Amino acid sequence: MSAGAIVPEGPRPRHFGWARLGIYAFLIVAALFFLFPLYVMVLTSLKPMAEIRMGGLLAWPSDPTVEPWIKAWTSACTGLRCEGLRVGFWNSVIITIPSAVLAILLGMINGYALSFWRVPWANWMFAILMFGTFIPYQVLFYPLVRIASTLGLFGNLGGIVFVQVVFALPVMTLLFRNYYASLPEELFKAARVDGAGFWRTWFSIMLPLSGPMLVVACILKVTNTWNDYILGLIFAGRDNLPMTVQLNNMVNSTLGEREYNMEMAATLLTALVPLVIYFVSGRWFVRGIAAGAVKG
Amino acid sequence: MSQVSVRKVDIAFGSVPVLEQLDLEVAPGEFLVLLGPSGCGKSTLLNAIAGLLDVSRGQVWIGDRNVTWAEPKDRGIAMVFQSYALYPQMTVAQNMGFGLKIAGRPREEVDRRVREAAAMLQLTTLLGRKPAALSGGQRQRVAIGRALVRDVGVFLFDEPLSNLDAQLRNELRVEIKRLHQQLGTTMIYVTHDQIEALTLADRIAVMKDRTIQQLATPEEIYLRPANRFVAGFVGSPAMNFHAGAIEAGKSGPAFRRGELSLPLPDRFRDAGGAVELGIRPEHIVIGTGADALPAAVEMVEPMGAETLVWARVADEPFSLRVEHTVKLRPGDRIDLSFPGENVHVFRAGTGKRL
Numbered sequence: 001m002s003a004g005a006i007v008p009e010g011p012r013p014r015h016f017g018w019a020r021l022g023i024y025a026f027l028i029v030a031a032l033f034f035l036f037p038l039y040v041m042v043l044t045s046l047k048p049m050a051e052i053r054m055g056g057l058l059a060w061p062s063d064p065t066v067e068p069w070i071k072a073w074t075s076a077c078t079g080l081r082c083e084g085l086r087v088g089f090w091n092s093v094i095i096t097i098p099s100a101v102l103a104i105l106l107g108m109i110n111g112y113a114l115s116f117w118r119v120p121w122a123n124w125m126f127a128i129l130m131f132g133t134f135i136p137y138q139v140l141f142y143p144l145v146r147i148a149s150t151l152g153l154f155g156n157l158g159g160i161v162f163v164q165v166v167f168a169l170p171v172m173t174l175l176f177r178n179y180y181a182s183l184p185e186e187l188f189k190a191a192r193v194d195g196a197g198f199w200r201t202w203f204s205i206m207l208p209l210s211g212p213m214l215v216v217a218c219i220l221k222v223t224n225t226w227n228d229y230i231l232g233l234i235f236a237g238r239d240n241l242p243m244t245v246q247l248n249n250m251v252n253s254t255l256g257e258r259e260y261n262m263e264m265a266a267t268l269l270t271a272l273v274p275l276v277i278y279f280v281s282g283r284w285f286v287r288g289i290a291a292g293a294v295k296g
Numbered sequence: 297m298s299q300v301s302v303r304k305v306d307i308a309f310g311s312v313p314v315l316e317q318l319d320l321e322v323a324p325g326e327f328l329v330l331l332g333p334s335g336c337g338k339s340t341l342l343n344a345i346a347g348l349l350d351v352s353r354g355q356v357w358i359g360d361r362n363v364t365w366a367e368p369k370d371r372g373i374a375m376v377f378q379s380y381a382l383y384p385q386m387t388v389a390q391n392m393g394f395g396l397k398i399a400g401r402p403r404e405e406v407d408r409r410v411r412e413a414a415a416m417l418q419l420t421t422l423l424g425r426k427p428a429a430l431s432g433g434q435r436q437r438v439a440i441g442r443a444l445v446r447d448v449g450v451f452l453f454d455e456p457l458s459n460l461d462a463q464l465r466n467e468l469r470v471e472i473k474r475l476h477q478q479l480g481t482t483m484i485y486v487t488h489d490q491i492e493a494l495t496l497a498d499r500i501a502v503m504k505d506r507t508i509q510q511l512a513t514p515e516e517i518y519l520r521p522a523n524r525f526v527a528g529f530v531g532s533p534a535m536n537f538h539a540g541a542i543e544a545g546k547s548g549p550a551f552r553r554g555e556l557s558l559p560l561p562d563r564f565r566d567a568g569g570a571v572e573l574g575i576r577p578e579h580i581v582i583g584t585g586a587d588a589l590p591a592a593v594e595m596v597e598p599m600g601a602e603t604l605v606w607a608r609v610a611d612e613p614f615s616l617r618v619e620h621t622v623k624l625r626p627g628d629r630i631d632l633s634f635p636g637e638n639v640h641v642f643r644a645g646t647g648k649r650l
Contacts, residue, residue: 050347078539093339119497183378184381186377186378186379186380186381186454187381187383188342189346189348189375189377189381190377190381190382190383190442191383191393191394192348192367192368192369192374192444193346193368193373193374194369194394194395194398195350195367195368195369195395195398195399196394196398204383204394205383208384208385209385249435
C-alpha cells in the first residue's frame with residue numbers, strides 16, 4: 001500500500017452525484033412553479049390600482065398599501081351587500097366548528113364500536129359505509145335536498161351542518177376504525193376485566209390514546225369544510241353562505257374596473273385558514289399518519 | 297380462592313371449531329398450567345374462562361356459580377396479559393386502582409389496596425410513573441399488581457412472561473410462584489414454555505389439537521407421558537425417539553431397529569408390533585453394566601453445568617446428558633446402558649403409551 005492511499009475508516013464519504021443534483025433541480029423547479037402564483041398574488045394585493053394599471057406583474061410594489069386587504073375584509077360587495085368578506089368568514093367558522101366536532105365525535109365512536117365490540121352485522125355495516133365514500137355525492141343532491149327540507153334542515157345552519165356531518169362520516173369512521181384496530185386488543189380486554197363498559201372504556205382508555213388520529217381528523221375535516229363550495233351554496237341558505245361562496249360572488253359580480261388588488265387580497269384571506277392549519281400542524285399531521293406504532 | 301369448572305365446552309370461530317367437548321376441573325387454590333404449542337386452543341380456553349369469549353355450548357362454573365353468561369367483571373377473576381396491557385396514559389397507581397374505581401369503591405380503600413399490592417411486588421417507588429417509563433419486567437409486575445388489587449378468587453395468566461428476556465423471565469417466574477404460595481389463590485396459567493409449566497404447576501394440562509392430551513402433576517407428565525406428543529413436547533433437550541418393533545427374544549422382549557437391539561423390561565412381553573421407543577437424554581447412563589451397548593461419540597455440546605453428547609449405538613443416534621466433568625471428544629468409544637424403568641414405548645400410529 002502506498003503512503004498516500006486512503007484507508008477506509010469511519011463513516012463512508014458521501015457522494016454528491018448527478019442523480020442527487022437532478023433531484024434537487026426538480027424539487028426547486030417544482031417549488032418555484034407553485035410559489036410563483038403566490039408571489040404574484042401577494043405583490044398585487046399590496047399595490048394600489050394605479051400601479052397595477054402600469055403593468056409590471058412581477059415588479060416590487062413602489063408604494064405598498066394594505067388598503068385592498070381592508071377593503072376586501074370590510075366593504076367589498078358580495079352580490080348586493082357590501083360588507084366585505086368578514087361576513088362569509090364568520091359564517092364559515094360557524095359552519096366548520098359544529099360540523100367538525102360532530103363528524104369527528106361520531107366517526108370516533110363508530111370506529112371504536114366497529115373495531116372492538118362485536119356488533120351484529122358489523123362487517124356489512126362497515127361495507128355499506130365504505131360504499132358511501134365511493135358514491136359521487138352530486139348524485140345525492142336532489143334527494144338530499146328533499147329529505148333535508150322535509151326535516152326542516154334546508155337553507156339554514158342546521159342543514160349545512162347536517163349535510164357536512166353525513167358526508168364526512170364514512171371517512172371519519174374509516175380513519176378511526178383503522179387506528180383503533182392498530183391498538184393492542186389486550187388493552188380492551190383488560191378494561192373489560194376491570195369492569196369498564198362501552199362508554200367507560202372509550203372515554204377512559206381509548207379517547208386518551210386517540211390524540212394522533214384526532215389531529216389528522218381535525219385537519220382533514222376543517223380544511224375540507226372550509227374549502228367546500230357546493231354544499232354551502234346548496235344547503236346553507238342565503239344568510240349562512242360560507243366564505244368560499246362569498247368570494248366567488250365578489251369576484252364574479254364586478255362592475256366597472258376589476259379591482260385586482262382587492263380580489264387577490266380576498267382570495268388570500270379565504271385561503272388563510274387552511275394554510276395556517278397546515279403550517280401549524282404539519283408535524284402532527286405526519287405523525288398522525290405514521291401513527292399505529294402505539295406501544296404501551 | 298375458588299374452584300373453576302369447565303363442562304363440555306365447545307368454542308367455534310365461525311365454522312372453525314377451536315375447542316370441542318372440553319372438560320376441566322381446577323381445585324380451589326390449585327396452580328394449573330395449560331401447556332401446548334401455539335394454536336392448540338389454550339388461550340381460547342383461558343379467554344372463555346375469563347368471559348372474554350362466548351362458548352357455543354357447555355358451561356363455565358367459578359366458585360359455585362354458573363358464570364357462563366356473566367360479564368368478566370362479575371366472575372371473580374383477574375387477568376394478566378402477555379403484552380401487559382397497561383393503560384398508557386395512567387400512572388402505575390391509577391392502572392392498579394382502575395377496576396376498583398369503576399366498581400365505585402371509596403378512594404381511601406382504593407389507595408390502601410393499591411399500596412398493599414405495590415408493597416407485595418416492590419412497586420411502591422414506581423406508583424407515580426407512567427408505563428412508558430418502566431422496563432418490561434416492571435410493567436409485567438404492575439400488570440400482576442393490577443390483578444392483585446382486585447382481590448378475586450381466580451387469577452388468569454395469558455403467557456405473562458413471553459415478552460421478557462430470559463433472565464427476567466426466571467425472576468418473575470419465582471415471584472409468581474412465591475405469590476401463589478403466599479395468597480393461595482387459584483391460578484390458571486397459559487404458556488408454551490415447558491420450564492414454566494414444570495416449575496410452577498400443581499398440575500399441567502398438555503393441550504394439542506383442541507383437546508387435553510394429559511392432565512397430571514409435572515412429575516407424572518415428565519416420568520410417564522401419556523402419549524408420544526406429550527413425551528416430545530415436555531423435556532429439554534428433547535427425548536430420543538426411534539421407530540421400530542418389539543420382538544420376543546430368548547431373554548425377554550427387546551426393541552429392534554436395524555442392527556440395534558435394546559432389551560426391554562418384562563412388562564412389554566405381550567406388546568409386540570410396530571412401536572416408537574423413547575428415552576430422555578438424562579436417563580441414558582455411561583457404564584459397563586450387563587446390558588450396556590457400545591457407542592461412538594459423534595458430537596459434544598457443552599451447556600455449562602452439563603454436556604449434551606451425541607452418540608451412535610448400532611448406527612442409531614442418541615443424545616445423552618452427562619456432568620460437565622465428564623470429558624469426551626468426537627470419536628471416543630463408550631458403553632451406554634438404558635435403564636428399563638425410564639424407557640418409554642409408544643404404539644406406532646396412535647402414539648399411545650404402552
